[in-house]
Amino acid sequence: MNSSFLFGITDLDYILTFAVYLACLITGVRGLGRAAGWLGIFGLMAQTLAFIVRWMEIRTGYGQIIVLSFPVGSLYESLMFFALCTAAVCVYMERRYGAYSACALLSAAVVASVTFADAAGAVRAIQPTPADIQNIWTQLRAVFSLSSFAMFISGGVFSLTFLLSNDVKRSGRYNFFRSFVFAVFAACVAVLTVNFFYAMSHAGSLGYRPLMKIISSFSGGGIAVSVILFIVFWAVLWFASAGVTKIFVRLGVENSLMVTSSYGLFSIGFVLLTAGMVCGAFMSCSVSGRYWSWTPQEIWTLFAWSCFALVLSLYRSSVNAPLRSAAFSLVSLLAAFVSYLLMSSVA
Amino acid sequence: MKKALDVFLSPTAAFLFIAVISVLAMCLSHLGAGSGVYSSWWFILLLVLLWLQAAGVFARSILVARSAYCGSAHADAEPAGTVSLDGEDAMSLVRSALGGYRITETEDNGQTYIRAERFSFAVWGRSVFWLGILVLMTSGFLGFIFGTYGRMAVNESAANSGLVTANGRTVKLPFSIRLDNTDTKYYKDSYILSSFRSDISVGGDKAAVSAGSPAVYKGYGIYQTDRGFFANPKVVFSIVTGINSNLKKVDAVFGRRFVVPGTGLTGEILDFAPSLGQDGSGRLVNYDTPMMNPAALLALYDPDGKMLGTKWLFMQYPESGDFKAFKVVFADVTGVQYAIFSIVKDPFRQIALAGFVMVFIGCLLTFVFRHTRFCVRYNPTDGAVCYSVPTEGGNIKPGWEAVAAEFIKALGR
Numbered sequence: 001m002n003s004s005f006l007f008g009i010t011d012l013d014y015i016l017t018f019a020v021y022l023a024c025l026i027t028g029v030r031g032l033g034r035a036a037g038w039l040g041i042f043g044l045m046a047q048t049l050a051f052i053v054r055w056m057e058i059r060t061g062y063g064q065i066i067v068l069s070f071p072v073g074s075l076y077e078s079l080m081f082f083a084l085c086t087a088a089v090c091v092y093m094e095r096r097y098g099a100y101s102a103c104a105l106l107s108a109a110v111v112a113s114v115t116f117a118d119a120a121g122a123v124r125a126i127q128p129t130p131a132d133i134q135n136i137w138t139q140l141r142a143v144f145s146l147s148s149f150a151m152f153i154s155g156g157v158f159s160l161t162f163l164l165s166n167d168v169k170r171s172g173r174y175n176f177f178r179s180f181v182f183a184v185f186a187a188c189v190a191v192l193t194v195n196f197f198y199a200m201s202h203a204g205s206l207g208y209r210p211l212m213k214i215i216s217s218f219s220g221g222g223i224a225v226s227v228i229l230f231i232v233f234w235a236v237l238w239f240a241s242a243g244v245t246k247i248f249v250r251l252g253v254e255n256s257l258m259v260t261s262s263y264g265l266f267s268i269g270f271v272l273l274t275a276g277m278v279c280g281a282f283m284s285c286s287v288s289g290r291y292w293s294w295t296p297q298e299i300w301t302l303f304a305w306s307c308f309a310l311v312l313s314l315y316r317s318s319v320n321a322p323l324r325s326a327a328f329s330l331v332s333l334l335a336a337f338v339s340y341l342l343m344s345s346v347a
Numbered sequence: 348m349k350k351a352l353d354v355f356l357s358p359t360a361a362f363l364f365i366a367v368i369s370v371l372a373m374c375l376s377h378l379g380a381g382s383g384v385y386s387s388w389w390f391i392l393l394l395v396l397l398w399l400q401a402a403g404v405f406a407r408s409i410l411v412a413r414s415a416y417c418g419s420a421h422a423d424a425e426p427a428g429t430v431s432l433d434g435e436d437a438m439s440l441v442r443s444a445l446g447g448y449r450i451t452e453t454e455d456n457g458q459t460y461i462r463a464e465r466f467s468f469a470v471w472g473r474s475v476f477w478l479g480i481l482v483l484m485t486s487g488f489l490g491f492i493f494g495t496y497g498r499m500a501v502n503e504s505a506a507n508s509g510l511v512t513a514n515g516r517t518v519k520l521p522f523s524i525r526l527d528n529t530d531t532k533y534y535k536d537s538y539i540l541s542s543f544r545s546d547i548s549v550g551g552d553k554a555a556v557s558a559g560s561p562a563v564y565k566g567y568g569i570y571q572t573d574r575g576f577f578a579n580p581k582v583v584f585s586i587v588t589g590i591n592s593n594l595k596k597v598d599a600v601f602g603r604r605f606v607v608p609g610t611g612l613t614g615e616i617l618d619f620a621p622s623l624g625q626d627g628s629g630r631l632v633n634y635d636t637p638m639m640n641p642a643a644l645l646a647l648y649d650p651d652g653k654m655l656g657t658k659w660l661f662m663q664y665p666e667s668g669d670f671k672a673f674k675v676v677f678a679d680v681t682g683v684q685y686a687i688f689s690i691v692k693d694p695f696r697q698i699a700l701a702g703f704v705m706v707f708i709g710c711l712l713t714f715v716f717r718h719t720r721f722c723v724r725y726n727p728t729d730g731a732v733c734y735s736v737p738t739e740g741g742n743i744k745p746g747w748e749a750v751a752a753e754f755i756k757a758l759g760r
Contacts, residue, residue: 062534062541127537127539128534128537128539128541129539130539130540131540131541131542131543131558132540132543132558132572134558134559135558135559260749264749267714268714270710270714271707271710271711271714271715274706274707274710275707277703278703278704278706278707281699281700281703282700282703285696285700286559287559287570287572288570288572288689288691289496289561289568289570289689289690289691289693289696290496290689290691290693291696291699291700291703292487292699294372294385296373299369299372299373300369300373302365302369302372303366303369303370303373305365306362306363306365306366306369307366309358309362309365310359310362310363310366312714313357313358313359313362314359317357317359
């Protein structure tokens with residue numbers, strides 16, 4: 001039994017978990033949510049075991065010392081670690097609060113992560129760490145950064161659930177804004193899905209396709225059709241808002257829990273991201289003697305860091321407007337995400 | 348004016364400014380601007396503005412922390428909730444519910460006031476955070492003014508003293524670096540570097556540079572950041588040859604034969620490939636420029652000068668030079684690799700790293716070891732326990748619901 005086999009089992013389990021959560025969201029049957037929770041626990045345990053096995057495989061395969069062998073070096077491993085952290089948050093929230101609606105969205109993020117690893121043609125085989133970056137700071141930086149982004153995504157999902165759970169008048173200004181935010185979010189997911197199928201159709205030979213490349217391949221007509229489709233989707237969401245809210249309210253999760261969880265996850269994520277940046281500075285120092293070199297990666301991390309600091313600052317300063325804070329947290333998440341895709345197109 | 352200053356000196360505005368600067372840097376990066384842009388006057392001016400803003404936010408955070416640390420806030424605040432407790436042991440129940448807190452009790456008009464506090468040192472979290480940012484920016488600026496940073500490419504068996512700085516200027520160092528030998532190793536069947544080491548002579552001293560282990564000379568740190576291959580007809584091959592019990596080291600160059608001791612034979616290196624492999628049809632090809640599988644083509648001649656044949660010798664496979672009666676082992680090659688060194692002299696680097704650590708400690712204090720404080724008022728006549736937590740505009744601040752819920756749970760309600 002090797003790590004690839006265990007990761008394969010995990011992938012299937014997470015897809016099944018998502019399907020059961022989706023069924024729970026549609027039918028409103030809480031028993032399905034609990035069943036999905038147990039499936040999630042099984043997946044989490046299997047993935048943890050897969051990581052331990054892979055850790056040992058790297059250590060024995062390349063004779064590296066144990067602290068430098070933690071499997072977060074390749075794209076595949078980093079996506080798996082991100083999925084592990086997100087799944088851990090999902091399991092915790094399900095066991096402690098029974099937040100099935102948010103868990104359904106979180107499990108979607110987990111599935112997106114594990115399937116994207118395969119679609120993007122990420123190499124599953126074990127790869128050693130290059131000599132240049134064989135130090136403890138590199139390992140810590142990767143662990144902290146990936147877990148911080150798992151926290152941010154989870155916080156964003158709770159913000160989204162909070163926005164969707166608020167019962168408001170269709171004609172109100174808030175509903176107009178809320179449906180726009182959700183439409184933008186859904187559009188980004190749609191672009192990623194296009195990316196996914198494009199990569200799948202090329203059997204992973206093209207590797208990761210950044211957003212800018214997809215957009216630049218659109219003709220003028222293609223862009224016009226995309227904009228019209230977006231507006232239609234926004235309008236549908238606007239009209240169907242009562243139905244969407246009903247689905248989320250049916251599972252009966254308190255709105256204050258959503259706000260508290262979102263703030264808590266963003267706080268933990270921010271501390272972890274800061275730790276990642278500090279480790280990055282030490283790593284850079286040990287490799288090139290400089291703690292900051294204005295590299296694209298550093299700039300992007302600084303941007304994401306400032307976005308999330310801004311979200312936390314807004315949460316603290318506008319307690320009377322949790323809706324505004326939640327919406328802004330989603331916008332920040334998208335901004336950080338889009339900037340990451342833009343930066344990757346430069347790289 | 349005061350309102351504008353209030354907005355400018357708020358943490359929200361400071362984070363927004365950092366985001367704007369990073370977006371600007373990202374755009375510059377997109378437009379292909381060199382790293383010299385980051386040392387241009389207008390970019391530095393933006394950073395100075397940010398420094399002033401951070402200094403203002405830091406000063407205000409100290410004032411806020413002092414009032415939170417010394418003041419008796421919330422003592423008369425509106426209660427966030429009320430719990431009814433009956434029985435004589437109500438106060439001991441409240442005290443046990445506040446187990447992890449430092450408690451101060453006072454009595455007034457027959458009512459008991461309890462002030463509970465935890466992690467009081469964490470009120471300085473924001474100040475430490477912004478001080479860290481200031482330390483980081485200041486030491487970065489001082490390092491930029493008084494320090495030296497640049498890159499230098501040095502060929503094997505050659506020396507260089509010209510340092511190319513971030514804005515493309517070449518600065519002459521007070522010493523030269525000679526690259527005596529560089530050695531790179533890759534994982535088997537992989538493009539991934541497994542180890543590297545460069546032996547250098549700097550200012551007459553010998554030193555070695557390897558992964559995570561720079562050489563230091565007169566306060567300058569010398570780090571190897573890259574490496575490569577260059578074509579050089581004056582390459583020197585280090586060959587170990589002779590009959591099995593009597594091996595000798597000889598230096599071989601193109602166009603000159605060397606003697607295989609004890610055999611009467613002579614040899615000559617005819618060709619060299621840094622990465623020799625086989626293509627799909629089994630033909631030998633040089634597939635890359637890094638030294639992934641270095642090989643030298645050896646020709647052997649009899650005592651009359653007649654060529655006996657040729658054979659590729661692989662550095663990674665010494666058995667490729669085993670001729671049963673004698674050996675010709677390709678041990679090393681000098682003069683075909685170059686190394687790129689990052690040379691840094693920054694007297695403020697340790698302070699900047701301390702700034703990074705301070706920022707992290709500030710985050711920990713603000714978000715993990717949160718200063719938690721709330722007040723409880725117990726009225727023995729009706730058994731009401733009123734508790735208040737920090738509020739703003741009548742709403743409990745985010746995160747404080749959990750503190751209140753924890754208290755109610757501990758009371759058994």
